[in-house]
Amino acid sequence: MAMKAKLPESLDQVEKVYCETDILIIGAGNAGCFAAIEAKRKNPDLKVTLMEKAYIDRSGCLAAGMDAINTYLKKGKTIEDFIKWSRSQAGGLLREDLAIKVAENLNAPVEEWEEWGLPIKKNEDTAEYANRGKWDITIQGESMKPIIAEKVREYGCEVLNRVVATNYLLKDGRVVGAMGFHVRQGKMVVVKAKATIIATGGAAGIYKPYTNDGSDSHHQLWYSPFNTGAGYAMGIRAGAEMTTFEMRWCATRTKDFTGPIDTISVGYGTPMINGKGEKILQKRYAEWGGETAPRFIRANAPMEEWMEGRGPCFMDTTGMSDEEIKQMKNDYLNERPTYVLFLAARGQDLKKEPIEIYGNDPYIVGGHTASGYWLNSEDWSTTLPGLFACGDVAGGVPNKFVGGCAAEGLLAARGAVEYVAQLNGEIEIDEAQVEAEKARIYAPVFRLIEEGDGVKPKEMEERMQRLMDEYAGGVHQFFRMNEEQLQYALKHIKILQDQVKYLIANDLHELMGAHEVIDRLDVAEVLIHHLLYRKETRWPGWQTRTDYPEKNDEAFDCFVNSTRDPETGEVKIFTREYEQIVPGDRMKPN
Amino acid sequence: MPPKVDLTKCDGCKAEEEPLCEQICPGNLMTLNDDGKAMCRESRDCWDCMSCTKICPQGAIETRLPYQLGYYPAKLIPKVGTNKIIWTCVDKDGKIERFIVKTRND
Known part of the structure; x- marks a missing residue:
């Protein structure tokens, strides 16, 4: 049995472990794993290292599995069709240059996953994958993460499990690896790398979830609660350019469980109804396409019904057959198995009682909306030399989902391999930076030893989540916000950032919690700046400004980007023009 | 939600x-x-992904829902095989449903 590591009692006692690699990938989820495999395929002589906060077999968004791939180009569908659909779903704003390249690579990783063992349902007559809506295919993905983890090992990639990344190693403005700590051993880990790919996922837990009863439901979230925005925060602290944080991922999810509903709506064509039994989308949002309205409309619709006194709202399952209901529960077992338990615990017969729906706590997640690193479409590089990004942490390509995040893994790996090939000379690191980071990482441990008192990570997390929920458009406020509320939120986020010095950690798990809240605060700060800048309402639900309820194309039909100055801490907000490549009305799917 | 450990089974x-x-x-x-x-060191922080429940060689872990969200004593028990999982679900009134889910190609 492994011995539990003791916390260091002073800074001198902290053991530092140095590693060196050619390509470092931070985050071994779907995108990171595909990046690792692709880098090895492009050049087997390269050393490829994955730094993973959890354990690769069940880490990231796919820990429990997945029941569909939402972006697969079926026979007869073109890349242009896909861009038009995705663009309209995102309210007309996406990076078309990036999205086209993602679309070109959507199918290969899915087919490869199938070869490696992932069961995908086929249409018996055509031998094509069985449809689930226009772009979706049904998979039986309970084991898709262990399957890809096996392949990562087979390809000879090195995996550093249970290492929490905290900051990039920087040398003369270039990213030359990353630093962090081992959450089991307590050692500081310094990985020097020729190229670095960030693939840590998006950010959950910025906002307070409504299921939080103060006891056992704090992580009853749709998005992985262990994706805490580390990759965004590391980029923000190093001055990377970020885009579109204000396009928050608020969605309609199953009430009280915050589970996915595409399984029900797309999978089984059930309509969304209100408490009066009216088909909400068909009745009030017909001009947006009814049941296939853009995602932000579908997120906002049930919340509007509640506000107007017509809640609760449901996905009407009462017309489903017994066979369909059984199959739908099967689908849930492949992605969120405890939703089947939830229905059983409610004693709910879906033919008599439909599935209730509600909004979720907002997430920042580039796989669904467009928040993340601003990328160069030539090679998936970020604005920091030596750093590439893929998956939910990468910005500009909404609706990429699991398939698109895998595709970005391939694209970022190709960029990184080419970058490494043209490098000359040894990489040097700045030992002063390593020492400063060591002090920053372990500060909550020594504060507790020296002062015996301070702020627990959970206390700070809950303060931040309540603040964001109430003043920056959380689910309890029906996603609404105004200038004064956002300014209030920003003022208090700045106070919390200053109070980080009082954080205390009693063990390594709590130390991880401390860094998770520090990272989330940096994401929240930048998010508020983005929300303040967009003085319009472009995506009701995702971004609802009560003081600017209309869309203003003249001023804001563009990307809102930001950088935070690493020296002064000042957040600079600016815009970048929309570049249309695929012709047509950007709000129309065809 | 919190994995509930059967201390008589866990070794x-x-x-x-x-x-x-x-x-x-x-x-x-x-x-x-x-x-x-x-x-489980922090039951509030569990995402109920059931990874622990599925991997336990003793079948000692049960994933429960928070009572605030779903009523007692519903259960969902996975029996993990090489290429499939047999799920047994018991609702709050004792009604049993069984599902066989393929997890890997043969």
Whole structure:
């Protein structure tokens, strides 16, 4: 049995472990794993290292599995069709240059996953994958993460499990690896790398979830609660350019469980109804396409019904057959198995009682909306030399989902391999930076030893989540916000950032919690700046400004980007023009 | 939500370098208590992904829903095979449903 590591009692006692690699990938989820495999395929002589906060077999968004791939180009569908659909779903704003390249690579990783063992349902007559809506295919993905983890090992990639990344190693403005700590051993880990790919996922837990009863439901979230925005925060602290944080991922999810509903709506064509039994989308949002309205409309619709006194709202399952209901529960077992338990615990017969729906706590997640690193479409590089990004942490390509995040893994790996090939000379690191980071990482441990008192990570997390929920458009406020509320939120986020010095950690798990809240605060700060800048309402639900309820194309039909100055801490907000490549009305799917 | 550990079944994975539930948990939540039995250190922080429940060689872990969200005593028990999982679901009134889900191609 492994011995539990003791916390260091002073800074001198902290053991530092140095590693060196050619390509470092931070985050071994779907995108990171595909990046690792692709880098090895492009050049087997390269050393490829994955730094993973959890354990690769069940880490990231796919820990429990997945029941569909939402972006697969079926026979007869073109890349242009896909861009038009995705663009309209995102309210007309996406990076078309990036999205086209993602679309070109959507199918290969899915087919490869199938070869490696992932069961995908086929249409018996055509031998094509069985449809689930226009772009979706049904998979039986309970084991898709262990399957890809096996392949990562087979390809000879090195995996550093249970290492929490905290900051990039920087040398003369270039990213030359990353630093962090081992959450089991307590050692500081310094990985020097020729190229670095960030693939840590998006950010959950910025906002307070409504299921939080103060006891056992704090992580009853749709998005992985262990994706805490580390990759965004590391980029923000190093001055990377970020885009579109204000396009928050608020969605309609199953009430009280915050589970996915595409399984029900797309999978089984059930309509969304209100408490009066009216088909909400068909009745009030017909001009947006009814049941296939853009995602932000579908997120906002049930919340509007509640506000107007017509809640609760449901996905009407009462017309489903017994066979369909059984199959739908099967689908849930492949992605969120405890939703089947939830229905059983409610004693709910879906033919008599439909599935209730509600909004979720907002997430920042580039796989669904467009928040993340601003990328160069030539090679998936970020604005920091030596750093590439893929998956939910990468910005500009909404609706990429699991398939698109895998595709970005391939694209970022190709960029990184080419970058490494043209490098000359040894990489040097700045030992002063390593020492400063060591002090920053372990500060909550020594504060507790020296002062015996301070702020627990959970206390700070809950303060931040309540603040964001109430003043920056959380689910309890029906996603609404105004200038004064956002300014209030920003003022208090700045106070919390200053109070980080009082954080205390009693063990390594709590130390991880401390860094998770520090990272989330940096994401929240930048998010508020983005929300303040967009003085319009472009995506009701995702971004609802009560003081600017209309869309203003003249001023804001563009990307809102930001950088935070690493020296002064000042957040600079600016815009970048929309570049249309695929012709047509950007709000129309065809 | 909190994995509930049956202390009579859990042997702390003595033969393993690290208990399997501790190794697999994506939230770093499973650990051993002073008696060498598995425990969830922060039940509020569980995402109920069921990774610990599925991997436990003793079948000692049950994933429960928070009572605030779903009524007692519903259960969902996975029996993990090489290429499939047989799920048994018992609702709050004792009604049983069974599902066989393929997890890997043969």
